[in-house]
Amino acid sequence: MSDENKYDKPLPEFRPETKPYWDACKKHELLLPKSKETNKFFFYPRAFSPGDDMSEVVWEKASGKAKVWTFSIHHMGPTKAYKSDGAYVVALVETEEGVKMMTNIINCDPKDVYIGMDVEVVFDDVTSEVTLPKFKPAGS
Amino acid sequence: MAGSIPSIKDTRELLKKHKIVIAGIGETEQGKIPNKSSFHFLSEASKLAIDDAGIKKTDVDGLVTAFSLVEHTFMHCTTFADYFGLNPKYFSSVAIGGATAVWMVAEAAMAIASGQAETVLCVRGDNTLSGISSSGMVALIREMCHAEFEYPYGLTTPGGYALAAQRYLHEYGATPEHLAAIAVTMRKHAALKENACYKEPLSIEDVLNSRIIAEPLHKYDCSIISDGGAAFIITTEEKAKALGIQKPLAYLWGMGQGYSHQYLTTLQDLNQIYNAIERSGKKAFDTAGVRPKDINLAYLYDCFTITVALELEGLGFVGKGEAGPFALEGRMEIGKDLPVNTNGGLLSQAHLGAMHHVVEATIQLRGEAGSRQVDNSEVALVHGNGGIVSAHSTVILGKEPLS
Numbered sequence: 001m002s003d004e005n006k007y008d009k010p011l012p013e014f015r016p017e018t019k020p021y022w023d024a025c026k027k028h029e030l031l032l033p034k035s036k037e038t039n040k041f042f043f044y045p046r047a048f049s050p051g052d053d054m055s056e057v058v059w060e061k062a063s064g065k066a067k068v069w070t071f072s073i074h075h076m077g078p079t080k081a082y083k084s085d086g087a088y089v090v091a092l093v094e095t096e097e098g099v100k101m102m103t104n105i106i107n108c109d110p111k112d113v114y115i116g117m118d119v120e121v122v123f124d125d126v127t128s129e130v131t132l133p134k135f136k137p138a139g140s
Numbered sequence: 141m142a143g144s145i146p147s148i149k150d151t152r153e154l155l156k157k158h159k160i161v162i163a164g165i166g167e168t169e170q171g172k173i174p175n176k177s178s179f180h181f182l183s184e185a186s187k188l189a190i191d192d193a194g195i196k197k198t199d200v201d202g203l204v205t206a207f208s209l210v211e212h213t214f215m216h217c218t219t220f221a222d223y224f225g226l227n228p229k230y231f232s233s234v235a236i237g238g239a240t241a242v243w244m245v246a247e248a249a250m251a252i253a254s255g256q257a258e259t260v261l262c263v264r265g266d267n268t269l270s271g272i273s274s275s276g277m278v279a280l281i282r283e284m285c286h287a288e289f290e291y292p293y294g295l296t297t298p299g300g301y302a303l304a305a306q307r308y309l310h311e312y313g314a315t316p317e318h319l320a321a322i323a324v325t326m327r328k329h330a331a332l333k334e335n336a337c338y339k340e341p342l343s344i345e346d347v348l349n350s351r352i353i354a355e356p357l358h359k360y361d362c363s364i365i366s367d368g369g370a371a372f373i374i375t376t377e378e379k380a381k382a383l384g385i386q387k388p389l390a391y392l393w394g395m396g397q398g399y400s401h402q403y404l405t406t407l408q409d410l411n412q413i414y415n416a417i418e419r420s421g422k423k424a425f426d427t428a429g430v431r432p433k434d435i436n437l438a439y440l441y442d443c444f445t446i447t448v449a450l451e452l453e454g455l456g457f458v459g460k461g462e463a464g465p466f467a468l469e470g471r472m473e474i475g476k477d478l479p480v481n482t483n484g485g486l487l488s489q490a491h492l493g494a495m496h497h498v499v500e501a502t503i504q505l506r507g508e509a510g511s512r513q514v515d516n517s518e519v520a521l522v523h524g525n526g527g528i529v530s531a532h533s534t535v536i537l538g539k540e541p542l543s
Contacts, residue, residue: 015288044288070304073354076296076298076354100407
């Protein structure tokens with residue numbers, strides 16, 4: 001677990017309707033929202049399905065497996081807190097369930113990341129209150 | 141007009157009937173200009189456009205503004221009306237990021253066509269470079285990504301465009317050299333524009349050797365930040381004549397918008413972006429009754445080099461994946477196939493959204509562009525893009541009335 005006092009990067013600005021997602025992350029589980037009516041997954045979590053059905057939301061445990069759809073090694077972060085870090089990988093991954101998630105690819109050299117790379121979820125407890133799901137090379 | 145559900149055909153008839161025109165333009169000095177507020181630039185640009193048209197301030201009865209990145213206000217248009225001392229019959233603020241300036245033209249046209257105003261001042265100005273605080277800059281970066289599901293991963297605005305660029309390079313086998321060639325062309329054009337921030341020659345090697353911001357984008361793949369203001373005045377041909385306006389008029393031929401997404405997380409694939417650009421362009425092309433081959437001048441939003449590539453392809457000027465070679469062969473330069481951003485764009489002239497794209501298109505159609513004048517400038521297309529290639533707007537302008 002990261003030292004809470006030292007974590008000064010942006011934390012998620014929560015909306016009440018996303019609580020099941022973040023509560024699950026804290027338990028190191030990836031829950032994805034889906035439409036109750038069409039059974040279709042969507043992301044990011046919202047109060048209603050963004051599909052034409054506008055249906056209620058149900059939650060389902062995801063496999064945690066994904067592929068890198070695109071990525072960018074960031075050499076400059078959005079805030080001062082990133083200045084002491086090296087380059088980091090921001091990626092859009094496509095999960096097995098077919099949704100895209102913005103994330104970081106960690107536990108590997110940024111130079112080894114490629115489009116189509118198999119990755120799996122790993123949970124980063126950045127503070128005692130917030131756990132960010134990130135992804136690492138599959139099987140690493 | 142046929143039918144009770146309005147269509148593009150009706151818009152075409154409206155534009156033919158009312159002959160909406162750009163009748164005055166103004167651009168202040170651009171660059172690092174401390175000690176001038178956002179509202180100073182707005183006033184200065186407005187005065188320049190009013191003087192350019194040769195009309196009186198009291199002739200202006202409509203006002204369309206945008207927003208300020210420095211001085212936030214919920215009612216930007218009326219805040220400026222108060223500051224500048226205008227009493228508009230019609231007022232509106234357009235806030236769709238980089239799609240704003242292009243849509244200000246359409247917004248003014250619709251206000252005029254519905255009888256709300258006759259002579260509309262469209263103006264934007266900001267002291268973005270000198271006035272923005274570091275917390276303001278952070279807020280701006282945060283605004284472009286999802287505060288809950290994207291920003292905690294350190295996504296930046298250049299990073300968002302870099303994600304699109306990386307995927308583009310992957311799908312079409314394009315290279316960083318291709319993107320660099322776009323920045324090089326913009327710099328060549330800026331060298332010919334008096335009022336441009338960066339004019340020193342730039343080579344492909346310079347771009348590729350510049351600092352990497354977010355791979356694959358280098359420093360020179362990213363637009364500049366500058367202070368300044370720009371304005372244009374929209375009216376009808378008839379009203380322009382009644383006001384005794386002597387300047388050559390630029391006629392509005394068509395307009396359209398296209399929406400793709402707001403957050404990259406919800407993007408299905410690159411085609412979703414292409415389709416939004418195409419829809420925006422198609423409405424404008426169909427209203428104008430022209431096709432990409434008929435366009436003599438293109439003003440494409442160039443917040444990053446990748447944006448120009450996606451727009452060139454989405455609007456149908458070249459096929460998908462062909463923008464890179466097109467740029468590398470110099471075919472976007474003045475005097476070549478399709479001159480793009482003859483003012484140097486956001487990459488080299490100045491960054492005020494697409495305000496200068498609209499102003500420069502008008503200068504070219506008037507034939508007032510001097511050493512960078514494109515021969516036979518008859519029809520210009522201007523395209524704006526807001527968000528992370530999210531929201532698109534297009535207008536087509538002609539030297540002659542729409543017929």
